[in-house]
Amino acid sequence: MALLTNSPRGTQDVLGDESYKWRYVESRLAEVCERFGYREARVPTFEHTELFTRGVGDTTDVVGKEMYTMIDKGGRSITLRPEGTSGVARAFLQNGILSGALPARAYYIMSCFRYEKPQAGRLREFHQLGIELFGADSPDTDCEVIRVANTIITELGIRNVRLEINSIGCPECRARYRKALMAFFENHKSELCGTCLERFERNPMRILDCKSPGCQAIAAAAPLMLDYLCGDCREHFSQVGMLLKTAGIAYEINPRIVRGLDYYTRTVFEFIHDAAGAQGTVCGGGRYDGLVELLGGSSVPAVGFGMGIERLLSVLDAEGVPIPEPEPPALFIAYLGDKGKAIARSLSFELVGAGVRALYDLCGRSLKAQLKYADKTGARMLLVIGDDEVECGEGRLKDMRDGTETPVSLDCVRLTAALSKLLG
RNA sequence: GUGGGUAUAGCUCAGCUGGUUAGAGUGCCAGGUUGUGGCCCUGGAGGUCGUGGGUUCGAACCCCAUUAUCCACCCCA
Numbered sequence: 038m039a040l041l042t043n044s045p046r047g048t049q050d051v052l053g054d055e056s057y058k059w060r061y062v063e064s065r066l067a068e069v070c071e072r073f074g075y076r077e078a079r080v081p082t083f084e085h086t087e088l089f090t091r092g093v094g095d096t097t098d099v100v101g102k103e104m105y106t107m108i109d110k111g112g113r114s115i116t117l118r119p120e121g122t123s124g125v126a127r128a129f130l131q132n133g134i135l136s137g138a139l140p141a142r143a144y145y146i147m148s149c150f151r152y153e154k155p156q157a158g159r160l161r162e163f164h165q166l167g168i169e170l171f172g173a174d175s176p177d178t179d180c181e182v183i184r185v186a187n188t189i190i191t192e193l194g195i196r197n198v199r200l201e202i203n204s205i206g207c208p209e210c211r212a213r214y215r216k217a218l219m220a221f222f223e224n225h226k227s228e229l230c231g232t233c234l235e236r237f238e239r240n241p242m243r244i245l246d247c248k249s250p251g252c253q254a255i256a257a258a259a260p261l262m263l264d265y266l267c268g269d270c271r272e273h274f275s276q277v278g279m280l281l282k283t284a285g286i287a288y289e290i291n292p293r294i295v296r297g298l299d300y301y302t303r304t305v306f307e308f309i310h311d312a313a314g315a316q317g318t319v320c321g322g323g324r325y326d327g328l329v330e331l332l333g334g335s336s337v338p339a340v341g342f343g344m345g346i347e348r349l350l351s352v353l354d355a356e357g358v359p360i361p362e363p364e365p366p367a368l369f370i371a372y373l374g375d376k377g378k379a380i381a382r383s384l385s386f387e388l389v390g391a392g393v394r395a396l397y398d399l400c401g402r403s404l405k406a407q408l409k410y411a412d413k414t415g416a417r418m419l420l421v422i423g424d425d426e427v428e429c430g431e432g433r434l435k436d437m438r439d440g441t442e443t444p445v446s447l448d449c450v451r452l453t454a455a456l457s458k459l460l461g
Numbered sequence: 462g463u464g465g466g467u468a469u470a471g472c473u474c475a476g477c478u479g480g481u482u483a484g485a486g487u488g489c490c491a492g493g494u495u496g497u498g499g500c501c502c503u504g505g506a507g508g509u510c511g512u513g514g515g516u517u518c519g520a521a522c523c524c525c526a527u528u529a530u531c532c533a534c535c536c537c538a
Binding site for chain 1: 491496529534535538
């Protein structure tokens with residue numbers, strides 16, 4: 038406990054007993070995305086701060102109080118990315134992708150940073166898969182993006198997830214709705230909780246998903262965004278719903294979903310799992326038709342989502358979904374004496390070079406200690422090289438599971454052949 | 462930012478209403494066989510009881526502060 042320091046608050050070490058799960062999940066995610074025609078984008082971990090204040094919106098909590106922002110040695114304000122969409126949108130714009138063939142699709146698996154108080158399913162450095170689709174505003178587009186998320190979730194073997202969707206309209210219908218909402222809550226101001234009084238000024242839509250019973254009772258009678266959608270937005274939303282049905286994707290409309298990032302328009306959605314603590318949103322996303330223009334481009338509609346890797350893993354764990362474990366070493370070579378050691382070493386080098394997962398003892402410990410260690414590594418086969426083996430150039434491959442032994446000559450090619458025969 | 466729980470060995474935890482050398486299990490190292498792991502037996506290393514104050518003759522235990530961690534709110538992936 039006299040450590041110099043621990044990992045920073047809200048960060049996690051992912052070591053050998055966990056990292057294979059990450060590898061597995063990430064490779065499955067990438068495979069699905071690529072099957073849908075998305076290609077990987079790798080963008081900087083930090084960006085100029087204004088990208089986020091503009092893109093995400095400086096009235097949001099994410100920008101207002103959760104960003105890791107610092108001045109670099111050149112006097113520039115830079116920020117560790119709190120989300121992925123703005124960076125990818127910036128990259129597509131800067132590199133002329135949005136002036137090329139559209140729609141353009143991208144996916145990414147990245148770490149993001151938010152200065153929040155950690156709890157279950159919430160870290161300061163967290164990881165997410167994101168996909169973005171630029172340059173199409175049809176309802177089919179929204180449906181495709183939701184299908185990608187749905188495919189990932191079902192193909193990973195997750196069962197108990199529900200999809201909730203809503204439309205928060207375009208800026209025009211949202212402005213009308215906001216007005217109606219404020220008029221409604223104006224009459225109930227005295228009954229609202231403290232935070233909702235603040236929300237009343239900043240973002241009255243947030244009152245709708247307040248958890249306090251008093252506010253919920255009031256909000257139950259509040260006007261709904263869906264009733265204030267303009268004709269185009271309403272048509273778009275109903276088309277999305279129909280397409281989801283056609284695609285066989287079950288969903289429910291939750292008129293109280295709002296999103297915390299300013300750039301969202303029209304369709305918003307969440308995939309929610311109940312077993313993973315209070316932070317049950319495994320995936321959240323929606324349409325953001327205004328973002329590219331905000332960043333200085335022409336008007337390019339877009340849709341995307343973010344999916345939390347840590348939350349995904351905890352859901353997989355909660356549902357008991359099996360994840361394939363990594364292959365153990367095929368062979369451990371133990372030895373006695375200096376000559377034995379020399380052979381163990383050169384044999385091990387040759388075997389690894391030939392593609393065999395082979396280890397040998399590095400510590401010069403007793404044979405018993407070497408075998409104990411071999412056992413702990415999970416090695417399938419054991420080879421002991423002592424004076425006898427050195428002399429006759431033959432040894433015995435011992436199966437660590439059942440103890441059976443097979444004679445082999447101490448030769449890389451024959452050993453490799455014997456191992457592949459014994460291990461299948 | 463707000464609220465609640467927790468903090469003793471690498472890990473999981475005991476430790477009585479404060480009482481003198483702080484324990485167990487597990488893991489690690491070694492021995493029991495200078496050529497065979499797992500099981501068993503024996504021994505060893507490893508702790509300023511999160512940190513700093515206070516109360517007391519005496520604090521792992523009580524009080525205060527602080528930090529970390531877990532959970533919830535807020536917000537979001």
